[in-house]
Amino acid sequence: MHPRHEMLELIVIDGRARGIVTRNMVTGEIESWVADAVVLATGGYGNVFFLSTNAMGCNVTAGWRAHRKGAYFANPCYTQIHPTCIPVHGTTQSKLTLMSESLRNDGRIWVPKNAEDCAKDPRDIPEEARDYYLERIYPSFGNLVPRDIASRQAKNMCDEGRGVGPEVEEVNHRTGETQLRRRGVYLDFAEAIQRLGKKAVEAKYGNLFDMYAQITGENPYETPMRIYPAVHYTMGGVWVDYDLMTTIPGLYCAGEANFSDHGANRLGASALMQGLSDGYFVLPNTINDYLSKGAMPKVEADHPAVVEAVNSVKERINHLISIKGSRTVDSFHKELGNIMWEYCGMERDEEGLKYAIAEIRKLREEFWRDVKVTGVNEDFNQTLERAGRVADFLELGELMCIDALHRRESCGGHFRAESQTEDGEALRHDDEFLYVGAWEFGGDGGQPILHKEPLEYEAIELKQRSYK
Numbered sequence: 001m002h003p004r005h006e007m008l009e010l011i012v013i014d015g016r017a018r019g020i021v022t023r024n025m026v027t028g029e030i031e032s033w034v035a036d037a038v039v040l041a042t043g044g045y046g047n048v049f050f051l052s053t054n055a056m057g058c059n060v061t062a063g064w065r066a067h068r069k070g071a072y073f074a075n076p077c078y079t080q081i082h083p084t085c086i087p088v089h090g091t092t093q094s095k096l097t098l099m100s101e102s103l104r105n106d107g108r109i110w111v112p113k114n115a116e117d118c119a120k121d122p123r124d125i126p127e128e129a130r131d132y133y134l135e136r137i138y139p140s141f142g143n144l145v146p147r148d149i150a151s152r153q154a155k156n157m158c159d160e161g162r163g164v165g166p167e168v169e170e171v172n173h174r175t176g177e178t179q180l181r182r183r184g185v186y187l188d189f190a191e192a193i194q195r196l197g198k199k200a201v202e203a204k205y206g207n208l209f210d211m212y213a214q215i216t217g218e219n220p221y222e223t224p225m226r227i228y229p230a231v232h233y234t235m236g237g238v239w240v241d242y243d244l245m246t247t248i249p250g251l252y253c254a255g256e257a258n259f260s261d262h263g264a265n266r267l268g269a270s271a272l273m274q275g276l277s278d279g280y281f282v283l284p285n286t287i288n289d290y291l292s293k294g295a296m297p298k299v300e301a302d303h304p305a306v307v308e309a310v311n312s313v314k315e316r317i318n319h320l321i322s323i324k325g326s327r328t329v330d331s332f333h334k335e336l337g338n339i340m341w342e343y344c345g346m347e348r349d350e351e352g353l354k355y356a357i358a359e360i361r362k363l364r365e366e367f368w369r370d371v372k373v374t375g376v377n378e379d380f381n382q383t384l385e386r387a388g389r390v391a392d393f394l395e396l397g398e399l400m401c402i403d404a405l406h407r408r409e410s411c412g413g414h415f416r417a418e419s420q421t422e423d424g425e426a427l428r429h430d431d432e433f434l435y436v437g438a439w440e441f442g443g444d445g446g447q448p449i450l451h452k453e454p455l456e457y458e459a460i461e462l463k464q465r466s467y468k
């Protein structure tokens with residue numbers, strides 16, 4: 001075990017993955033590790049949005065470094081937005097909290113029918129003035145519609161001006177104008193408490209209610225919870241085949257870091273189960289198969305490819321420290337997150353995505369000119385760690401927008417405003433987009449190259465979803 005080591009580069013020799021380069025996060029030592037095969041199990045990249053339900057250390061660096069060395073990155077634009085999170089409460093927040101999905105089993109989601117009621121105490125708003133919008137729009141599924149649909153409808157309600165909770169200042173990046181919006185909807189247990197009794201509700205959800213009360217200072221037994229969607233899970237990732245091998249022979253990728261099993265939607269699937277099956281059942285067999293094909297030539301630490309990988313890591317770190325600019329790493333990360341959330345979040349359109357790509361390019365250029373990384377490499381230095389990760393997020397964010405721009409259909413977690421049914425639901429275009437979009441790195445300043453892996457369904461018939 002090598003805890004507190006961060007992989008910062010992949011070593012590729014004769015087209016095969018033969019090791020990694022790490023930084024010791026306590027001492028700053030840069031080390032190379034050679035191997036016959038490499039497995040990345042480095043999690044999802046939701047933190048490209050800055051605010052997400054992920055742990056703050058989650059990042060894309062391992063997958064992105066592999067991508068730059070030849071591993072394709074698939075379907076990067078598919079992001080799962082979870083509808084049941086505690087709303088953003090200000091501009092100094094660095095993390096969002098997920099309230100469990102299970103709450104939607106008994107909680108009823110609503111907003112006031114009239115915008116004038118939005119600032120009122122919800123207990124003073126009578127039944128007839130409430131809009132249980134999921135039950136109204138989707139009578140068959142009601143509050144249990146899938147995550148993407150519940151999320152988008154919450155956004156729609158708030159966009160209409162019927163959100164609840166404190167007003168939050170929002171800047172329209174395109175016009176520069178600021179506006180005040182309430183970004184929250186009610187998740188109400190009053191009816192469940194009446195039907196089941198407080199004790200039963202407490203037995204089922206007590207820990208979640210406690211967590212909510214501790215964070216918000218509001219008692220959800222007495223007043224409805226306020227929730228809003230948040231970035232939760234990334235369904236794109238490093239492309240792998242059925243053996244979990246990437247396009248670099250000998251490089252494997254497991255769990256949320258790969259794109260596999262998630263499709264555009266991952267609503268009925270389980271991320272934890274996928275990680276377990278990847279690790280317990282798939283990799284022990286497929287890596288053995290790869291290794292059994294013949295002995296690998298021995299690689300020493302002075303092999304030119306190893307030296308080159310180590311030097312590239314050192315140069316990058318030295319470069320980051322030497323810039324000594326005026327803007328903090330977090331300020332770049334936040335700005336990137338705002339762009340991603342606004343233009344590559346719950347709803348995307350062509351104009352917004354083009355704008356986002358241009359803004360991300362500008363921001364990346366500014367980052368490499370003006371970022372301020374304090375401290376030195378030879379120490380515990382979280383600013384330096386974050387700087388490297390944000391540098392990679394700035395490249396990934398652009399690819400996500402490019403992927404979202406090219407996919408001119410709505411599909412699960414990717415909702416294109418231009419591609420919707422008359423009643424505002426996602427409209428797929430299977431005739432044009434029935435494929436995995438796997439992107440090859442096009443070089444610094446170059447265009448990523450799209451490879452299409454057709455999706456072939458033999459046992460089931462493709463159908464447009466309806467929850468009405």
Ligand SMILES: Cc1cc2nc3c(=O)[nH]c(=O)nc-3n(C[C@H](O)[C@H](O)[C@H](O)COP(=O)(O)OP(=O)(O)OC[C@H]3O[C@@H](n4cnc5c(N)ncnc54)[C@H](O)[C@@H]3O)c2cc1C
Pocket residue numbers: 005006007008041042043044053054055057058059061062098232233254255256257269270271272273275
């Ligand atoms: C709040 C929350 C609730 C969830 N609830 C559920 C649920 O109920 N059911 C479900 O199925 N899924 C759930 N998920 C999703 C699921 O937890 C994740 O998809 C899953 O844990 C991912 O597992 P993983 O092993 O692929 O990655 P992770 O668990 O993210 O592990 C990746 C590891 O790699 C390390 N790492 C990253 N980069 C590097 C690097 N460059 N060098 C070295 N190490 C690195 C990280 O520090 C981390 O330890 C939830 C997720 C969240 C955030």
